[in-house]
Amino acid sequence: xxxxxxxxxxxxxxxxxxxxxxxxxxxxxxxxxxxxxxxxxxxxxxxxxxxxxxxxxxxxxxxxxxxxxxxxxxxxxxxxx
Amino acid sequence: xxxxxxxxxxxxxxxxxxxxxxxxxxxxxxxxxxxxxxxxxxxxxxxxxxxxxxxxxxxxxxxxxxxxxxxxxxxxxxxxxxxxxxxxxxxxxxxxxxxxxxxxxxxxxxxxxxxxxxxxxxxxxxxxxxxxxxxxxxxxxxxxxxxxxxxxxxxxxxxxxxxxxxxxxxxxxxxxxxxxxxxxxxxxxxxxxxxxxxxxxxxxxxxxxxxxxxxxxxxxxxxxxxxxxxxxxxxxxxxxxxxxxxxxxxxxxxxxxxxxxxxxxxxxxxxxxxxxxxxxxxxxxxxxxxxxxxxxxxxxxxxxxxxxxxxxxxxxxxxxxxxxxxxxxxxxxxxxxxxxxxxxxxxxxxxxxxxxxxxxxxxxxxxxxxxxxxxxxxxxxxxxxxxxxxxxxxxxxxxxxxxxxxxxxxxxx
Numbered sequence: 001x002x003x004x005x006x007x008x009x010x011x012x013x014x015x016x017x018x019x020x021x022x023x024x025x026x027x028x029x030x031x032x033x034x035x036x037x038x039x040x041x042x043x044x045x046x047x048x049x050x051x052x053x054x055x056x057x058x059x060x061x062x063x064x065x066x067x068x069x070x071x072x073x074x075x076x077x078x079x080x081x
Numbered sequence: 082x083x084x085x086x087x088x089x090x091x092x093x094x095x096x097x098x099x100x101x102x103x104x105x106x107x108x109x110x111x112x113x114x115x116x117x118x119x120x121x122x123x124x125x126x127x128x129x130x131x132x133x134x135x136x137x138x139x140x141x142x143x144x145x146x147x148x149x150x151x152x153x154x155x156x157x158x159x160x161x162x163x164x165x166x167x168x169x170x171x172x173x174x175x176x177x178x179x180x181x182x183x184x185x186x187x188x189x190x191x192x193x194x195x196x197x198x199x200x201x202x203x204x205x206x207x208x209x210x211x212x213x214x215x216x217x218x219x220x221x222x223x224x225x226x227x228x229x230x231x232x233x234x235x236x237x238x239x240x241x242x243x244x245x246x247x248x249x250x251x252x253x254x255x256x257x258x259x260x261x262x263x264x265x266x267x268x269x270x271x272x273x274x275x276x277x278x279x280x281x282x283x284x285x286x287x288x289x290x291x292x293x294x295x296x297x298x299x300x301x302x303x304x305x306x307x308x309x310x311x312x313x314x315x316x317x318x319x320x321x322x323x324x325x326x327x328x329x330x331x332x333x334x335x336x337x338x339x340x341x342x343x344x345x346x347x348x349x350x351x352x353x354x355x356x357x358x359x360x361x362x363x364x365x366x367x368x369x370x371x372x373x374x375x376x377x378x379x380x381x382x383x384x385x386x387x388x389x390x391x392x393x394x395x396x397x398x399x400x401x402x403x404x405x406x407x408x409x410x411x412x413x414x415x416x417x418x419x420x421x422x423x424x425x426x427x428x429x430x431x432x433x434x435x436x437x438x439x440x441x442x443x444x445x446x447x448x449x450x451x452x453x454x455x456x457x458x459x460x461x462x463x464x465x466x467x468x469x470x471x472x473x474x475x476x477x478x479x480x481x482x483x484x485x486x487x488x489x490x491x492x493x494x
Contacts, residue, residue, distance in 0.1 A: 019149055045214075052205070
């Protein structure tokens with residue numbers, strides 16, 4: 001799966017959670033929480049959706065790897081079906 | 082305590098959403114022109130049922146994200162609280178946040194969210210690791226009031242009062258008491274319900290033989306009609322701004338009416354069946370607190386849900402108290418909006434409050450054939466009655482035998 005497809009899958013999840021936000025100009029290198037109004041509950045929603053949609057388990061110690069879109073793509077790329 | 086009881090509390094703002102209206106003016110117009118808000122809806126596992134759903138703009142005062150995170154009851158409460166505050170002439174910035182209280186009556190809370198979560202669980206092959214972390218904050222009993230607190234930044238007491246279908250009145254009574262005790266300086270008080278989101282309430286009434294139905298959904302809720310067949314479940318909310326009279330006068334507030342009397346008691350006889358004598362006691366005690374007699378009451382708004390025993394027992398109670406009262410007119414609201422559960426008492430009071438200024442008494446939704454056992458003098462059935470009204474008495478009764486009566490007095494400077 002190419003990086004762009006992975007990126008879009010992640011953005012699709014965020015779009016369902018951060019429903020008031022404009023996601024069209026996200027910077028892949030800046031922390032998502034610094035660009036969007038996301039809190040810890042939203043973050044748990046993202047983890048839950050990864051599990052529901054793609055059966056990906058993200059252990060607590062790996063949460064920092066979901067900080068930016070770039071790190072999400074690197075971390076989730078090999079796990080996505 | 083006796084001194085506190087003499088502190089006068091008035092209604093200075095009204096915010097509401099009902100199946101047929103999204104503010105007081107729309108609601109009053111709907112009640113005066115016989116406009117029903119009952120439609121049909123597909124309910125999971127049950128098929129089509131008659132229902133009273135509201136149609137307000139959820140995003141007017143709430144971000145979509147918070148709506149997604151919260152509950153329908155919270156969303157209804159937030160809408161009503163903002164509308165009430167706006168109607169009172171106050172704004173959020175003018176509130177002393179830790180001196181403002183939020184007191185909301187609920188019939189139940191958490192059924193909707195729990196049912197949905199269990200439904201999802203079954204869609205996910207009972208994988209409990211997918212159970213939402215939102216479940217607990219959505220289902221704690223204070224959620225509807227807590228969501229208002231979060232949304233408005235109100236840091237005073239915010240909680241719900243569980244009192245079955247007597248709850249709308251009791252939210253108002255409790256708000257008044259907290260003002261009298263000087264626990265708060267302003268109360269957002271009333272009742273809310275999201276019950277149309279849960280199949281269990283529909284199914285429960287159906288199993289009990291008490292779910293209202295009709296080919297024409299606008300005729301499904303028929304309190305006092307010999308052909309009634311039960312309750313139409315509705316959602317909705319009504320929240321009032323309550324203030325001590327002296328505070329309201331000091332800021333030159335518009336005053337809808339004064340809470341003149343109230344009473345709450347319990348039947349202690351049955352889980353669901355009502356008790357005429359306790360209802361009589363409750364109304365008499367409320368009138369005693371208001372220092373009035375039956376003939377002073379201009380309007381009695383019935384609880385009348387459209388169940389046989391509920392309607393007949395209440396009408397017996399009314400005839401025992403008001404049977405000789407020439408000045409008292411009787412109406413009910415649920416024919417138009419169904420049974421809005423925890424919101425019912427508050428909504429039904431709101432629908433009658435304008436009588437103090439427009440000098441009209443709204444009718445019941447036209448009853449084709451009044452049950453002879455529900456026959457009452459001065460039952461308003463058809464056109465509104467033109468009459469000067471000084472006191473409104475509103476009944477709300479609930480399961481487990483809880484009765485609540487609220488009396489509002491016209492405010493005269």
